[in-house]
Amino acid sequence: MPLPEKPKLRFVPKKERERQAAEKAKNEAEDLRRKQQEDARKKAESEKKWLEKANAPAENHRDHDTDRPPERQQQDRRSGQNGKGASKKGGDARMTEEEFEKKQLRERYLGPEVNRNSSFSAAKKRKRPTEFKFDWDEGEEPRSRMISLRRGHHQQGRVIVWDRRGRDLARKRAERFGFGKRWTDKALNEMTARDWRIFKEDFGIATKGGAIPNPMRNWDESGLPGRLLDIVHRVGYNDPTPIQRAAIPIALQARDLIGVAVTGSGKTASFLLPLLVYISDLPPLGEMNKNDGPYGLILAPTRELVQQIESEANKFATPLGFRVVSIVGGHSLEEQAFALRNGAEIIVATPGRLVDCIERRLLVLGQCCYVIMDEADRMIDLGFEEPVNKILDALPVSNEKPDTDEAENAQLMKRYLGGKDRYRQTMMYTATMPSVVERIAKKYLRRPAIVTIGNIGEAVDTVEQRVEFVSGEDKRKKRLQQILFFGRFRASHHRLRQHQAELRCCGTRR
Template identity: 60%
Template sequence: MAERDWRIFKEDFNIMCKGGRIPNPIRNWDESDLPNDLKEIINRVGYKEPTPIQRQAIPIGLQNRDIIGVAQTGSGKTAAFLLPLLKWIQSLPKIERMEDADSGPYAIILSPTRELAQQIEEETVKFALDLNIRTVAVIGGLSREEQGFKLRQGCEIVIATPGRLIDVLENRYLVLVQCTYVVMDEADKMLNMGFEPDVQKILSYLPASNLKPDNEDAEDSEVLMKNYSSKKKYRQTVMFTATMPPAVERLAKNYLRRPAVVYIGSAGKPAEKTEQIVYMVSDNEKRKKLVSILNSRLDPPIIIFVNQKKGVDVLAKSLEKMGFNATTLHGGKGQEQREFALASLKNGSKDILVATDVAGRGIDIKDVSLVINYDMAKSIEDYTHRIGRTGRAGKTGVAISFLTKDDSFVFYDLKQCLINSPVSHCPPELANHPEAQHKPGLVVQKKRKDETIFLS
């Protein structure tokens, strides 16, 4: 295809790129330069066509480039970083003897939450099992000693939450002396949760000897592919995120070398196929409004977000008393309880999941028809992730939010989301509200009759 054709192809899939020497996207799996056995597994698990992020990120990843991928949740990011990783590991000797584990895994994948880490592990096992590539999940809520035993058995990939990974590193259950592939998934969430010092500490455990040069060579595929099929290749760092706040940009600047940046659609904007509905209510009206909605459109699975753990339990009990089939998920639950709650929603034994923001990021529950923000999210980023639980993988969805006067700090940003959505409508009560006319923290001051300025 000519350059113009590639430009049109990228526009068709909302692919935008920054950075030098970026390869063309793949049009189908046959063009992906992945090994045949990996393509057979892709076909078997039912991935008929690459998603937009996969089309562009996979060919970049196969060149050993550092990548920042900015895409909505449910866009296929896991396979986008996993497939290039598995191709590389296939070229390396397997870690088979216990004593080999002293040199550690070839790759680490960092996740902000246990649930997302386990979801990544499930996805990885789909591909890795037949390739004889082993993974170990290192997460809180499970026995550290048991995880240490699995690590000593040897594995090629470790999938971890930052806190527990530091724990096993400090206790010498694990070393990273031959780790040359690092993935940070949901990087914005990780930093929002205060994990930036932990991420920096983990990266300090990696050898400095495999760092890419911080010059144009870090964009040159020929230079980057030297020693590719060995443990001595340049370290590859991949960061996936749904939004690009300053903290993520700072982390990328410190730890990625000349990364290719791939944007799918508009970074941080809610899915265009999700209809967003807003109701302005008082606190006393919420419960009655919720019951009315559930009675009229109970098409499970449904996720209801509440901000406080106690509020989750109280609302779920109330719904159960009214005959609704609900379960709960929040940070106060044990790991087994959290896993059971998610499994109950996925297998259909429960219709409704009442949850805090623990369920707001990265968790993939198929065909969620409706998301309800019983309590409005504390930021527009959290709102974006919450409503990203529905309308996934090309399907349509509905997100309903209850707004009270106490949520005025998010009125302006929410109004912009609704105005910019092709399938949503901004109600007059929000559109005309004084707090929705400018960003919070800005003082509107009249200078003259015909001029208004904004001061921070």
């Protein structure tokens, strides 16, 4: 059986489509108007029919109306509403539609009027006594009752006075104990546990571990030495970031630390400042100990991050007389050996290059007592798990912390071992906590304090992310060149500002 042919599509011009649409709208409007007229006519006819039924004679309306049910007609006859009972003033009395509806509603809800022979009379009502009856007995003295009522009113006024006094006392007590102040308006010795809890909620700080000190509210309460605080203010660090508020007081107590914070949240200063305080108490490097390795070691996953940390560390370390050396790929081992010839208190390196230097005997970690792993999750993602383990295994074990409650005691961890060495302090900063990072932390950290800023894995609000849609390959290349040129200009400008800050820290100004 042959299939039916499909209808062919026909192109309709725009004017024809507009004419058809206008004709369709006109027909719809005409149908709507016709329907409204029909509805109005039907409504008028129904109202006219209803009025004719309502204005009909009472006899015909009650007895001869076929629309009324028989039960209703019998009820009207029993109640005397049919025939002459329906009209007392005349047989031709007519009832309006509204009165008829009211009467039907009254009979529906109140019942028919059957009690016509009532015994109530207005004359008997007028003969009733109008003498006033008091509420009390004849033998009761009303004066005593009034006195008791007045006493109650006086008691009520006394209660109001007591309530005011209570509010005043509560306000004075709140002012004395600091309940009515916000933590920003209180001194450090006035802060309560509730104030510290509100403070942590305001900055999104969450801590975990035993014997964790309270965060710092500003740089003056950080516990840093005065000389280092002056450098902090000169560099331009006005207010500490949340990770700096929480991590610096913990690190100053010689505690191992795990900081969970995103990139761009100020992590670099949070571990550099405690590191400088730590190595300030150690013997200075000289001819006797400069070949024993650095005091502090900072590991970072990429060369760019190492250079950034080195630049930031020089701002604080150079005025204090400490040397910072970076070990990254892209340079020959001879150049890095030449940079290490005079020793360095702090070394910033990538894991792979640092392992090469250790294996070639260019560097030893005989006196390393402060280890920092920045962006540990990225180091694991880039395949640096094995180099990190090699580096941490190369550290001396003589100054390793005990895995007991003593690791949470700041006084014990700050003491010297053998007159010059101190317990090794390890810090780890990461944006996420995969299982590999947790395994490394469990192996090399001792009773660490865990500080979490915000939610794990979220983007920091100081980093702006923008997406531009560019059509065409030529426009895309041109826009990319503009962005790269602007980025290089910003980078050079930033380096110039850093150089000026370093000169100001050294006491020279151009």
